[in-house]
Structure formats: structure tokens, C-alpha cells
Amino acid sequence: MITKDTLHALITLLDDPDKQIVSHISNKIKSIGIEVIPLLESAWENTKLTTSHQQRIEQITHEIQFEQIKKELLTWKSTQELNILDAWFIISKWQYPGINKENYLNKIEEIRKAIWIEINDQQTAFEKVKIINKIFYQNYHFKGDTKNYHSPINSYLNTVLETKHGNPLSLSILYSSISQSLNIPIYGVNLPNHFILAYMDEHMVNQLLGNTTNSGVFFYINAFSDGSILYENDIRKFLADLKLPEEKGYFEPCQNTIIIQRIFINLISSYQAIGKVDKVNELLELKEIIT
DSSP: OOOHHHHHHHHHGGGOSOHHHHHHHHHHHHHHOGGGHHHHHHHHTOTTSOHHHHHHHHHHHHHHHHHHHHHHHHHHHHSSSOOHHHHHHHHHHHHOTTOOHHHHHHHHHHHHHHHHHHOOTTSOHHHHHHHHHIIIIIISOOEEOSSSTTOGGGGOHHHHHHHOEEOHHHHHHHHHHHHHHTTOOEEEEOOTTSOEEEEEOTTOHHHHHTOOOSSOEEEEEEGGGTTEEEOHHHHHHHHHHTTOOOOGGGTSBOOHHHHHHHHHHHHHHHHHHTTOHHHHHHHHHHHHHHO
16 A cells, blocks of 8 residues: 555656656556545646646546546446446546536436426326427527537537537437436437437327337437427438438437447547547547447
């Protein structure tokens, strides 16, 4: 067990001009793991440090945090529940290490409670969606970000909850997570270029109406467009416009691991566009864990 004084000494020695010594000390510090982060952050705040010393502390801190993110993603993947919000928070923590999970879960719970008050079992699926839309978009002011559509901040749990703006995927994750927590069967559909949601036909309404559908979906929801309703023919037209085949997976709910992979794909694309090569490489490594 390394003492606090020994750690302080090691951090001080990171300013050594000998690169081999610095490398050895860095590895020693990193081997301790996540519990050393508070000391590193405290040391970084020392105004007497040289710029290079601070940069070395920053680098070690980031490398420790990155290893922790990889471990947490591996743990998430091994769980049976595969809770989508848990994984989304881990990804968000990669960019914003200091975020408090409980704070953001409380924000989501606040929205859930507001919807729960107005929902009851006697309402139709359309009535329930109308209530969700009213509270999610009108009362809490969530909106699709059309101005900065490809911005990476539209892919993080904390920034989406703070700005109330998001891309189709992030808004869909919030919308469906809240709905599912209220036993409303709304799930994500991995449609190319535009992630959407499916309200599952749990009461076999389509069958009763004589509508033929193989997907088990009652109707679709566009979370990016204020929760507007879509039908199977709308999906077919969308795919035809893109000159894409009508694959089964474009009409049915997808697994949470697919949704998480798509978050990574969005982020990789966002950071590639602004030339953040280091971030792209790390995201590719994280995506590989889920894949």
C-alpha cells in the first residue's frame, strides 16, 4: 500500500527532465488506479507547477480514467439487464469525468413522475403518446437540434438534459427509457440515418383491424420531430428515398447494445469532422468493447 506522502513525492517527480524516469513514475502512479485521481487533481491545481508538469498530470489522469471507462463498459456488457441509461452515462463520463450520475437520474425521474401523474391504463396508446409528447416537448422543452445536428454534445446524457437539445438517437433514448419505466412498450428502431421509436402492438390492435404487419409494431414515433407519429408505409418511403432495401431490422426494435454502438458511431463521426484524432481512436477502442 503506497502512502499519501509517497504519492505526493511521485507526482512531484513527474517534472523530472529524464523521460525514462517520468515513464517509470507514470506507470507506477497508473498502477494504483482510480483512487489516485483526487490527489492528481489536487496537485494539478498547484499554481507553481510548470506547464509540462501539469500536462503530464493531465495525461496520467486521463489514462487512468480511460481504463476505468473500459472496465465499466465491460462490466455493463456482462450484465443481464443491459440498462441503456447506465451505458450512456459511462460514455458521457468519458468526456465529462466529474459528472454526478445521481443528479441526472433525478432529472429523468422528475420527467417520469410528471408523465406518470397523467397516465392511466384506460388510455389508448395514442392518448398516452400525446401526454408524453406534451410533457417531454412542451413542459420540459426538449427539441431536436437542427442547427448543430452533428455536434458531439448532442450525444451525451448530461449535455442533452442540460441543453434540452439532442439528435434523433439521444432524444429517442430518453423518450423510450422514460416510457419503459412506466410500462409503456416504446423501443428503439435502428433505422439508417434517423433513429426512431416503435410503440409495440401489445394488444394486437392491428390484427383486430385487419392490418397486415410482420413487425409487431402498432406505430412509430419520431422523437426528433416532437414525437410525431409514423406508420410502416412511412418507413418504406423513407428507405425508398435512400435507395435502401427493406431489411427486417429497419422495422423492429433493436437491442440496447446496438443503440450503444450507434452512440459511438455518432460520436466518432462528430469528432472526425472536427479533426479530433485522439478522441476518435479512443472511441473506436470503446466501441470495440461493445461490438
